[in-house]
Amino acid sequence: MNSLVATSRNFRQAARILGLDSKLEKSLLIPFREIKVECSIPRDDGSLASFVGFRVQHDNARGPMKGGIRYHPEVDLDEVNALAQLMTWKTAVVDIPYGGAKGGIGCSPRDLTKSELERLTRVFTQKIHDLIGTHTDVPAPDMGTNAQTMAWILDEYSKFHGHSPAVVTGKPIDLGGSLGREAATGRGVVFATDALLGDYGKSIQGLTFAIQGFGNVGSWAAKLIHESGGKIVAIGDVSGTIRNPNGLDIHQLLKHKAEGGVLKDFTGGDAMDPDELLVHECDVLIPCALGGVLNREKMLPVKAKYIIEAANHPTDPEADEVKILSKKGVVVLPDIYANAGGVTVSYFEWVQNIQGFMWHEEKVNSELQRYMKTAFRNIKDMCMSHGCNLRMGAFTLGVSRVARATLLRGWEA
Numbered sequence: 001m002n003s004l005v006a007t008s009r010n011f012r013q014a015a016r017i018l019g020l021d022s023k024l025e026k027s028l029l030i031p032f033r034e035i036k037v038e039c040s041i042p043r044d045d046g047s048l049a050s051f052v053g054f055r056v057q058h059d060n061a062r063g064p065m066k067g068g069i070r071y072h073p074e075v076d077l078d079e080v081n082a083l084a085q086l087m088t089w090k091t092a093v094v095d096i097p098y099g100g101a102k103g104g105i106g107c108s109p110r111d112l113t114k115s116e117l118e119r120l121t122r123v124f125t126q127k128i129h130d131l132i133g134t135h136t137d138v139p140a141p142d143m144g145t146n147a148q149t150m151a152w153i154l155d156e157y158s159k160f161h162g163h164s165p166a167v168v169t170g171k172p173i174d175l176g177g178s179l180g181r182e183a184a185t186g187r188g189v190v191f192a193t194d195a196l197l198g199d200y201g202k203s204i205q206g207l208t209f210a211i212q213g214f215g216n217v218g219s220w221a222a223k224l225i226h227e228s229g230g231k232i233v234a235i236g237d238v239s240g241t242i243r244n245p246n247g248l249d250i251h252q253l254l255k256h257k258a259e260g261g262v263l264k265d266f267t268g269g270d271a272m273d274p275d276e277l278l279v280h281e282c283d284v285l286i287p288c289a290l291g292g293v294l295n296r297e298k299m300l301p302v303k304a305k306y307i308i309e310a311a312n313h314p315t316d317p318e319a320d321e322v323k324i325l326s327k328k329g330v331v332v333l334p335d336i337y338a339n340a341g342g343v344t345v346s347y348f349e350w351v352q353n354i355q356g357f358m359w360h361e362e363k364v365n366s367e368l369q370r371y372m373k374t375a376f377r378n379i380k381d382m383c384m385s386h387g388c389n390l391r392m393g394a395f396t397l398g399v400s401r402v403a404r405a406t407l408l409r410g411w412e413a
């Protein structure tokens with residue numbers, strides 16, 4: 001099932017639980033605006049390369065639309081639409097004053113040089129600059145983009161609109177980025193994991209973890225779990241997957257990577273079949289990389305008791321807890337809560353830019369912890385009120401907040 005169908009299905013189920021009016025339901029589902037632009041650039045060798053760029057602005061009832069820009073070969077309108085909708089519910093779940101958006105360019109950033117990426121980003125910004133803005137739509141990094149990409153967007157946007165640091169988040173610190181933003185999604189995953197485990201009378205210390213993905217989110221989550229006394233028994237990235245039943249030394253693994261090594265060559269663990277990671281013996285499984293990795297076939301033999309959705313859409317609905325996981329007693333912490341740490345600190349960055357003031361990293365991290373704890377309690381309250389699982393608890397929470405804001409603003413054209 002594709003991501004758009006899955007997200008919309010979760011939304012509809014939440015709307016039914018909440019008893020939303022069908023006209024309101026329809027209007028909440030339709031995106032505010034879909035943007036599709038041609039982005040052609042000269043390659044370094046003088047040849048022409050053409051790409052398609054997208055920005056889907058899903059909803060702005062609660063504030064400016066917010067979401068990442070990804071550079072990936074699989075970026076298309078349906079995928080961006082699903083992710084934009086997911087952002088609307090995600091920002092509402094953690095109660096930050098934003099709506100939802102997402103964008104991207106269908107390209108393989110690894111096959112482009114830095115100067116080609118800069119030209120592509122500037123052309124994309126030229127095409128959408130009138131439709132984004134500090135109080136309209138605020139992009140951020142996502143798969144295949146980073147702080148440098150945001151710096152180029154900021155620079156290009158500012159040529160048209162004057163210096164506007166709050167038009168993007170996830171910027172370099174020198175250009176108004178926030179301390180703690182780089183680690184925020186991974187740190188938020190750990191705060192979310194802590195909140196969930198605490199609810200079951202457990203803690204990270206002493207439990208075993210399998211983590212899929214060792215990019216920004218996976219490596220920060222792994223580092224912080226390791227430092228909290230969790231034992232990471234398996235971890236994988238595009239280079240391969242390794243395991244160590246006694247726990248991998250994540251500090252040594254990070255050092256190995258910082259020195260130019262690849263994960264699969266780390267000598268502190270044994271190589272294993274990447275497909276085995278998802279069904280590896282562990283207490284907690286954290287998919288941090290791709291969507292749709294937990295599908296019906298892979299879910300059946302899962303051994304983890306808890307799954308933390310650090311990636312967007314890692315669980316294919318066919319394998320969702322309602323059908324399979326709950327029968328096995330597996331608890332799934334849904335993406336719209338589990339990976340909301342990044343956008344939450346993006347909000348702090350935006351606030352700092354608007355205030356013209358910089359927070360200490362301790363304040364960023366403690367505020368993030370406060371938002372993640374509060375959101376977990378709010379989700380649990382929805383689960384209690386509606387007798388639903390955590391995914392529906394999160395969806396009903398997000399959808400109810402957006403619906404209330406929409407009704408309060410009224411229907412007048």
Ligand code: AKG
Nearest residue numbers: 066067068140342343346
């Ligand atoms: C996500 O949470 O998936 C995002 O794209 C958020 C990016 C941001 O606005 O920080």
